[in-house]
Amino acid sequence: MSGTRAAVLGAGSWGTTFAKVLADAGCSVTLHARRPELAAAITEGRENPDYLPGVRLPEALTATTDAGRALDGADVVVLAVPSQSLRANLQQWTPLLPPDATLLSLMKGIELGSTKRMSEVICEVTGAGPDRVAALSGPNLAREIAEEQPAATVIACPDGDRAATVQAACHTPYFRPYTNLDLVGCELGGAVKNVIALACGIAEGMGFGDNTRASLITRGLAETARLGIALGAEPATFAGLAGLGDLVATCSSPLSRNRTFGEKLGRGLSLEEVQATTRQTAEGVKSCRPVLDLARAHGVDVPLTEAVVKICHDGVPAGAVLKEIMSREAKPE
Numbered sequence: 325m326s327g328t329r330a331a332v333l334g335a336g337s338w339g340t341t342f343a344k345v346l347a348d349a350g351c352s353v354t355l356h357a358r359r360p361e362l363a364a365a366i367t368e369g370r371e372n373p374d375y376l377p378g379v380r381l382p383e384a385l386t387a388t389t390d391a392g393r394a395l396d397g398a399d400v401v402v403l404a405v406p407s408q409s410l411r412a413n414l415q416q417w418t419p420l421l422p423p424d425a426t427l428l429s430l431m432k433g434i435e436l437g438s439t440k441r442m443s444e445v446i447c448e449v450t451g452a453g454p455d456r457v458a459a460l461s462g463p464n465l466a467r468e469i470a471e472e473q474p475a476a477t478v479i480a481c482p483d484g485d486r487a488a489t490v491q492a493a494c495h496t497p498y499f500r501p502y503t504n505l506d507l508v509g510c511e512l513g514g515a516v517k518n519v520i521a522l523a524c525g526i527a528e529g530m531g532f533g534d535n536t537r538a539s540l541i542t543r544g545l546a547e548t549a550r551l552g553i554a555l556g557a558e559p560a561t562f563a564g565l566a567g568l569g570d571l572v573a574t575c576s577s578p579l580s581r582n583r584t585f586g587e588k589l590g591r592g593l594s595l596e597e598v599q600a601t602t603r604q605t606a607e608g609v610k611s612c613r614p615v616l617d618l619a620r621a622h623g624v625d626v627p628l629t630e631a632v633v634k635i636c637h638d639g640v641p642a643g644a645v646l647k648e649i650m651s652r653e654a655k656p657e
């Protein structure tokens with residue numbers, strides 16, 4: 325869709341990859357990076373060596389450390405920073421936002437403390453109405469998409485026309501976006517799958533195989549849908565790309581940061597030891613707590629999320645949590 329101007333704020337794995345998708349779809353794209361050396365490597369070297377080494381970035385994509393320059397005249401503003409830093413980042417960017425631009429969240433997390441979804445944080449900080457805010461979510465491991473391996477995704481927005489405009493702006497021969505009006509369900513699917521991927525990684529690290537993973541995926545989907553429905557989501561969303569699709573990809577792929585993080589915990593490393601091994605974002609580590617808080621506030625049972633919180637934050641050994649979860653009261657499926 326030639327003529328669309330996009331600003332992508334956050335030059336990590338997914339921000340850079342999605343900036344490439346937009347450029348490949350015909351948009352003119354400016355990517356905001358925090359470090360000048362990274363902005364220069366992207367604009368002059370056509371590569372993001374820190375997050376996507378070896379991937380050639382298109383000519384229609386430039387990078388800058390100047391947020392005002394990136395946002396000037398943007399039709400679509402894409403937010404691609406870690407969920408827990410969105411509020412602070414947005415407070416700086418809000419005065420620079422073009423008044424009618426669509427605000428598109430790529431983030432998959434729930435805010436600590438407030439238990440807000442990312443679109444709720446965006447509306448609160450920027451004052452934008454909910455019809456101006458969209459979220460993109462689906463089975464989208466950045467590296468695979470940067471390599472142009474075919475994948476599908478969902479653009480969720482309560483305003484269907486706006487969702488369709490974003491869909492057209494990022495549709496390429498390797499990236500196929502669908503629209504969905506269920507913003508709550510799509511955002512929740514993306515946030516909770518990271519918690520379940522941690523559980524799958526922990527199981528992998530403990531030496532368990534495919535039956536365990538399939539059981540976690542299936543019961544993880546059940547608790548995601550229970551919570552989502554309590555929050556007003558459409559049940560069908562959880563059978564779609566932003567639900568089951570993303571859950572399967574993230575829980576199965578060695579490329580997933582959440583699954584990899586869990587695997588190291590399952591092998592016996594402490595949270596701090598695992599954190600020291602990566603600079604990339606494993607959103608489920610922080611989001612598991614607000615997901616549990618949200619579930620408790622709505623009287624929803626989320627045993628796998630509770631188990632992940634215990635292992636990550638309460639120092640309970642994975643073996644003890646496993647025994648507890650397997651001996652829960654037997655019940656119908």
Ligand SMILES: NC(=O)c1ccc[n+]([C@@H]2O[C@H](COP(=O)([O-])OP(=O)(O)OC[C@H]3O[C@@H](n4cnc5c(N)ncnc54)[C@H](O)[C@@H]3O)[C@@H](O)[C@H]2O)c1
Nearest residue numbers: 334335336337338339404405409430431432465466604605
């Ligand atoms: N990587 C993927 O495959 C993928 C796919 C779909 C969705 N997501 C989601 O997209 C969001 C961004 O993920 P990512 O993979 O690009 O993360 P990343 O860790 O690769 O990059 C994060 C980016 O945010 C910037 N940033 C700005 N403020 C920051 C702060 N205060 N602290 C730390 N970094 C800050 C960093 O400089 C970096 O450029 C996450 O919510 C993630 O769940 C990621």
Ligand SMILES: O=P(O)(O)OC[C@H](O)CO
Nearest residue numbers: 462463464465580581582
């Ligand atoms: O690497 P992860 O675990 O953050 O997962 C990346 C994407 O969300 C997969 O869709």
